[in-house]
Amino acid sequence: xxxxxxxxxxxxxxxxxxxxxxxxxxxxxxxxxxxxxxxxxxxxxxxxxxxxxxxxxxxxxxxxxxxxxxxxxxxxxxxxxxxxxxxxxxxxxxxxxxxxxxxxxxxxxxxxxxxxxxxxxxxxxxxxxxxxxxxxxxxxxxxxxxxxxxxxxxxxxxxxxxxxxxxxxxxxxxxxxxxxxxxxxxxxxxxxxxxxxxxxxxxxxxxxxxxxxxxxxxxxxxxxxxxxxxxxxxxxxxxxxxxxxxxxxxxxxxxxxxxxxxxxxxxxxxxxxxxxxxxxxxxxxxxxxxxxxxxxxxxxxxxxxxxxxxxxxxxxxxxxxxxxxxxxxxxxxxxxxxxxxxxxxxxxxxxxxxxxxxxxxxxxxxxxxxxxxxxxxxxxxxxxxxxxxxxxxxxxxxxxxxxxxxxxxxxxxxxxxxxxxxxxxxxxxxxxxxxxxxxxxxxxxxxxxxx
Numbered sequence: 001x002x003x004x005x006x007x008x009x010x011x012x013x014x015x016x017x018x019x020x021x022x023x024x025x026x027x028x029x030x031x032x033x034x035x036x037x038x039x040x041x042x043x044x045x046x047x048x049x050x051x052x053x054x055x056x057x058x059x060x061x062x063x064x065x066x067x068x069x070x071x072x073x074x075x076x077x078x079x080x081x082x083x084x085x086x087x088x089x090x091x092x093x094x095x096x097x098x099x100x101x102x103x104x105x106x107x108x109x110x111x112x113x114x115x116x117x118x119x120x121x122x123x124x125x126x127x128x129x130x131x132x133x134x135x136x137x138x139x140x141x142x143x144x145x146x147x148x149x150x151x152x153x154x155x156x157x158x159x160x161x162x163x164x165x166x167x168x169x170x171x172x173x174x175x176x177x178x179x180x181x182x183x184x185x186x187x188x189x190x191x192x193x194x195x196x197x198x199x200x201x202x203x204x205x206x207x208x209x210x211x212x213x214x215x216x217x218x219x220x221x222x223x224x225x226x227x228x229x230x231x232x233x234x235x236x237x238x239x240x241x242x243x244x245x246x247x248x249x250x251x252x253x254x255x256x257x258x259x260x261x262x263x264x265x266x267x268x269x270x271x272x273x274x275x276x277x278x279x280x281x282x283x284x285x286x287x288x289x290x291x292x293x294x295x296x297x298x299x300x301x302x303x304x305x306x307x308x309x310x311x312x313x314x315x316x317x318x319x320x321x322x323x324x325x326x327x328x329x330x331x332x333x334x335x336x337x338x339x340x341x342x343x344x345x346x347x348x349x350x351x352x353x354x355x356x357x358x359x360x361x362x363x364x365x366x367x368x369x370x371x372x373x374x375x376x377x378x379x380x381x382x383x384x385x386x387x388x389x390x391x392x393x394x395x396x397x398x399x400x401x402x403x404x405x406x407x408x409x410x411x412x413x414x415x416x417x418x419x420x421x422x423x424x425x426x427x428x429x430x431x432x433x434x435x436x437x438x439x440x441x442x443x444x445x446x447x448x449x450x451x
Contacts, residue, residue: 178198237371252380
């Protein structure tokens with residue numbers, strides 16, 4: 001313990017803060033993209049200019065978001081083990097550049113029809129960009145969370161780890177604010193014609209700022225310690241990652257199932273649920289979402305700090321049980337026709353989500369040893385995200401349209417929460433365990449042993 005404390009004291013607070021900001025910028029860039037793609041006006045424009053013809057334009061846009069999730073597990077399987085081999089910093093520099101570049105290029109694409117058009121080539125190109133973005137995003141989140149967790153002091157890992165999801169919320173809020181500014185500044189005809197491109201252009205400077213910050217940092221102390229000891233993997237350790245950590249990866253998949261269904265329900269499904277199903281004005285819907293997310297941003301760091309004192313599992317269990325009990329009443333409040341009650345219902349769902357968001361940046365990396373941490377996290381997280389998160393908007397929207405039942409968001413959340421309870425109860429509490437002590441091999445039964 002004395003050796004670990006000495007190692008942590010060598011990392012000054014300024015360096016830790018820079019590492020946190022550099023990591024959170026990638027998440028902000030990723031979720032800025034989702035904020036733009038799923039907002040009512042831009043989602044309608046994207047679905048129309050790239051995929052004209054019969055059918056719901058918003059649903060087409062959500063499907064375009066979902067298609068990127070198909071390749072996320074492959075990105076995780078490629079970039080994650082690579083980050084365990086060559087280092088976290090190098091891989092994160094690649095992923096943020098690819099993510100922001102793809103979003104920027106969507107704004108540059110010619111459309112299916114009109115003056116600046118290439119016909120069938122337009123949807124093909126936008127699909128290719130979404131696939132490249134999904135592949136690179138598969139290597140981003142696990143690496144960013146690992147980067148923060150391996151830089152943060154043990155006793156404040158929850159606090160610093162919470163800023164990863166602060167980046168998620170700030171990126172999504174920024175995306176919505178930019179879209180709101182565009183829709184208020186231009187007519188609906190101008191937005192549909194050309195102004196829809198403006199929000200996509202902003203992604204590039206965001207990515208370049210993140211790239212600059214990441215290139216100014218050394219790799220994490222944990223990775224450098226492993227490298228110095230000669231224990232770093234010489235090849236990307238995909239086989240080792242899967243064969244020796246598969247039980248803990250399955251636990252991660254189960255928890256991420258709830259996390260991402262709640263996350264994508266709130267951030268990508270609810271905007272269209274408000275406008276398409278509840279018939280709320282686009283701008284009113286955007287303002288409600290922005291206000292609720294600003295509250296989440298104010299709460300997330302204090303909740304992360306709370307987890308340093310009481311542990312991560314109490315917050316995760318509260319969220320899971322809360323979703324089982326409160327999802328249905330929350331949806332009914334949203335359907336009441338009263339704006340104040342809608343905000344209350346939406347706020348309950350958002351509060352339960354922020355309980356999870358505050359601790360996952362510190363919980364998930366600590367489930368795996370340093371040697372295979374990036375890869376194990378990236379694979380488990382992205383498999384679950386691809387299957388359950390990326391498809392959430394499309395499935396829920398399709399179920400509502402297909403059955404005529406507007407309660408499907410609640411049912412979907414309740415089922416996910418019931419499943420997630422099992423792995424939440426099974427994982428170890430690592431709130432005060434130094435990351436170096438998690439280098440001990442996983443136990444034969446799949447549980448985590450620490451020294």
